[in-house]
Amino acid sequence: xxxxxxxxxxxxxxxxxxxxxxxxxxxxxxxxxxxxxxxxxxxxxxxxxxxxxxxxxxxxxxxxxxxxxxxxxxxxxxxxxxxxxxxxxxxxxxxxxxxxxxxxxxxxxxxxxxx
Amino acid sequence: xxxxxxxxxxxxxxxxxxxxxxxxxxxxxxxxxxxxxxxxxxxxxxxxxxxxxxxxxxxxxxxxxxxxxxxxxxxxxxxxxxxxxxxxxxxxxxxxxxxxxxxxxxxx
Numbered sequence: 001x002x003x004x005x006x007x008x009x010x011x012x013x014x015x016x017x018x019x020x021x022x023x024x025x026x027x028x029x030x031x032x033x034x035x036x037x038x039x040x041x042x043x044x045x046x047x048x049x050x051x052x053x054x055x056x057x058x059x060x061x062x063x064x065x066x067x068x069x070x071x072x073x074x075x076x077x078x079x080x081x082x083x084x085x086x087x088x089x090x091x092x093x094x095x096x097x098x099x100x101x102x103x104x105x106x107x108x109x110x111x112x113x114x115x
Numbered sequence: 116x117x118x119x120x121x122x123x124x125x126x127x128x129x130x131x132x133x134x135x136x137x138x139x140x141x142x143x144x145x146x147x148x149x150x151x152x153x154x155x156x157x158x159x160x161x162x163x164x165x166x167x168x169x170x171x172x173x174x175x176x177x178x179x180x181x182x183x184x185x186x187x188x189x190x191x192x193x194x195x196x197x198x199x200x201x202x203x204x205x206x207x208x209x210x211x212x213x214x215x216x217x218x219x220x221x222x223x
Binding site: 043092102103105108 | 123146148155156158159160203205213214215216
């Protein structure tokens with residue numbers, strides 16, 4: 001089982017460059033999420049998509065955009081990368097049932113460095 | 116909104132028990148979860164407890180839930196060096212909020 005697949009695993013960008021982080025899940029989950037993880041900050045929610053066709057801002061959405069391309073795929077775009085966006089990015093998915101979620105499954109992460 | 120708080124660090128000797136604590140504000144979830152993150156990896160589900168239970172035992176793991184105080188704890192018996200990781204509690208709320216996690220150091 002592939003679960004949640006993120007690409008790329010590593011990326012170095014120059015300030016001002018743009019890029020898209022890809023995420024796909026094969027578990028037919030309704031909800032998908034993008035987090036960033038910084039030392040001592042835990043996981044902070046950037047954007048989430050409760051279902052296909054919907055996206056909502058999380059705790060730290062500034063500087064990012066997302067697209068829920070279909071039920072499987074949820075991409076995160078940095079339009080103009082900044083050094084403050086150096087982080088490890090995780091995509092996750094879960095089965096939403098009403099306002100609750102069941103277990104979340106995580107990808108392996110994308111380590112992004114902006115120089 | 117939802118809030119989850121955990122202490123950032125815990126250091127124990129190999130063979131001792133570890134207790135990782137979590138307090139939360141959102142008490143509407145059916146399940147509460149503990150996740151483990153090993154270095155360089157994503158989070159993986161470690162164990163969970165149904166919200167109407169007080170305790171769940173799963174081999175070396177014991178989860179205690181105090182719903183009145185909104186307190187969740189994870190006890191790891193006979194802690195091994197392989198248990199060194201970051202542990203996150205997660206209350207299953209809709210926006211899937213995680214705390215900062217507790218980094219467990221196991222000294223040989």
